[in-house]
Amino acid sequence: MKRTLLLLAGLTLGACAPADSGTANDSPDAGTRANPLPSWNEGPARTAIIDFVERTTTAGSPDFVPVPERIATFDNDGTLWSEQPIYFQLAFAIDRSKMIAAHNPELAENPLLAALASGDENALASVTEHDLVQLVAETHSGMTLEQYQAIVANWLDVARHPRFGVPYQALIYQPMLELLEYLRAHDYKTFIVSGGGIDFMRVFAEDVYGIPPEQVVGSMGETEFEIRDGVPVLIKQRAMNFVDDKGGKPVGIARFIGRRPVMAWGNSDGDLAMLQYTMGGDGPRFAGYVHHDDADREWAYDRGSHIGGFDKGWDEAVEKGWTVVSMKDEWSKIYPGENLP
Amino acid sequence: MKRTLLLLAGLTLGACAPADSGTANDSPDAGTRANPLPSWNEGPARTAIIDFVERTTTAGSPDFVPVPERIATFDNDGTLWSEQPIYFQLAFAIDRSKMIAAHNPELAENPLLAALASGDENALASVTEHDLVQLVAETHSGMTLEQYQAIVANWLDVARHPRFGVPYQALIYQPMLELLEYLRAHDYKTFIVSGGGIDFMRVFAEDVYGIPPEQVVGSMGETEFEIRDGVPVLIKQRAMNFVDDKGGKPVGIARFIGRRPVMAWGNSDGDLAMLQYTMGGDGPRFAGYVHHDDADREWAYDRGSHIGGFDKGWDEAVEKGWTVVSMKDEWSKIYPGENLP
DSSP states (O other), X not given: OHHHHHHHHHHHXXXXXXXXXXXXXXXXXXXXXXXXXXXXXXXXXXHHXXXXXXXXXXXXXXXXXXXXXXXXXXXXXXXXXXXXXXXHHHHHHHHHHHHHHHHOHHHHTSHXXXXXXXXXXXXXXXXXXXXXXXXXXXHTTTSBHHHHHHHHHHHHHHOOOTTTOSOGGGOBOHHHHHHHHHHHHTTOEEEEEEEEEHHHXXXXXXHHHOOOGGGEEEEEEEEEEEEETTEEEEEEEEEEEEOOSTTHHHHHHHHHTOSOOSEEEEOSGGGHHHHHXXXXXXXXXXXXXXXXXXXXXXXXXXSSSGGGOOHHHHHHHXXXXXXXXXXXXXXXXXXXXXXXX | OHHHHHHHHHHHHHHHSOSOHHHHTSOOXXXXXXXXXXXXXXXXXXXXXXXXXXXXXXTTOTTOOOXXXXXXXXXXXXXXXXXXXXXXXXXXXHHHHHHHHHHOHHHHTSHHHHHHHHTOHHHHXXXXXXXXXXXXXXXXXXXXXXXXXXXXXXXXXXXXXXXXXXXXXXOBOHHHHHHHHHHHHTTOEEEEEXXXXXXXXXXXXXXXXXXXXXXXXXXXXXXXXXXXXTEEEEEEEEEEEEOOSTTHHHHHHHHHTOSOOSEEEEOSGGGHHHHHHHHTSSSOOEEEEEEEEOTXXXXXXXXXXXXXXXXXXXXXXXXXXXXXXXXXXXXXXXSSSTTOO
């Protein structure tokens, strides 16, 4: 049963998300033009998206945006894929911590690492995003970038989500895949701007979202260039360089993209500054906010201070009248896999 | 006379470098296909470039490189435009220092700033790239990113190069513009990877090179996000975040692009690590090295420790047999302007 699920999920993923980003920006096929956003129910969000894209991409429209300025940024965790019961990168860090602890007694004495490796629920509940980036930095320093990314790729192959029993990357949102493709078909350039690790996300972003590495912005550690035995390599360091969350998101956008987005999507306090920055520009702007209100098919949560906080983002999204998407009402399908919700 | 020069330079620039980067990646016109690289004389460099591009972009070729992996990186100073008698960004920093010193007595007491403002040749000769980035950081903190870039744009409008009497951005290399366009016509994505300031270069890179902001990598200061009087802004800070020079170049490539380039171009020790990193990958790789050997039309310099150093880069380029371009012998034209060499 589980095998079938996986197989179906894998097949569907392959069909939905082109691995070749070079073609992702080409013209869409006629089918997509005829019925964009098939997993979005008729409703205010779908209408707002299509209206905005048509206004900003139709020649002669007063809201026309030139192609080079068509920048759309997306948070990843909770916006492009699920983030429950814990951030998927945290699940990776825990698995990694367990293995490291088993082989390195002195590392096992690090309290955070020991707590994570123990799997204790209270310990897990108290882990913040800052802890996570520190943990990843600490458990992944001293190796080359290629070695690190091979470890992530291997984990993505073998790890299974505890609730759905599928690879984590099967839990990307089908409606958001369609939105990414719809935007690219209208010459929008799509970027991830996430608190997650940049080197972590780049392992799968191109395959699953059609977003190439150079369009992924995230948190990052320092890196050092070395010639080791005549071979030039980049070594991941323990020190953090940049945390791409909250006020860091507009900073990351200015640094990596150099242009204010026309459209941005998020789902938490961590995305609020990015949404404010996007809406603070002149001309047409779009802020989208994914509302997790579907406990049956995904999860329901929109308040509280867990995982970096939700209250501020949610309150401002409602107050400012941003495009809040009810997953329950507006998404006919959550995940691409046929046997998934 | 000078007016005519400027006008011609301006007109020619407009014709050579498309301002709309959205079209820069589109198919080239038939003329470019028929005679790529018209300002490159027949010779080893032109032959090596065309051979490499054809090998890596022809379907079925054993050296074929898939489109998403076609990454080409270019140093800016001395590789895409001139860097004599001083880095153009240093000329900007000096002009800026003079104005700041005139209005801010306490800033005028900074020894480096005072020396630069004085225009003293000995003081200028001892300024390093590190001094420059520090100077820019110090004289440009506390303002928004938009304010800073407006100052740069204004300077580019009014400043004139001391030798040629034209705007600095007229001193871009015509053969390199053709190379950038030729690569893009073959679905290479072209990036600047420069020790220069990222926010400085992004002001003109799209207009003069057809390289959009998100494909410009450079040195950068810290930036802070703030809401000022209800308006979200990014404030440039005094502290440096990253110096994109020497070993910093491969780090910047890994951070911003996330893929090892297939082709890289430089002209100094500052570019050596980028060239080593590029050549260290599997499959076909190309390292290009611009040799400044034309004192009549540009400048002649390839040794010594000035401006960050040249000896190590030059020696390794020759020893490894990288594609060294003689500006004197292989470029029929240096600058785009009709009355320029």
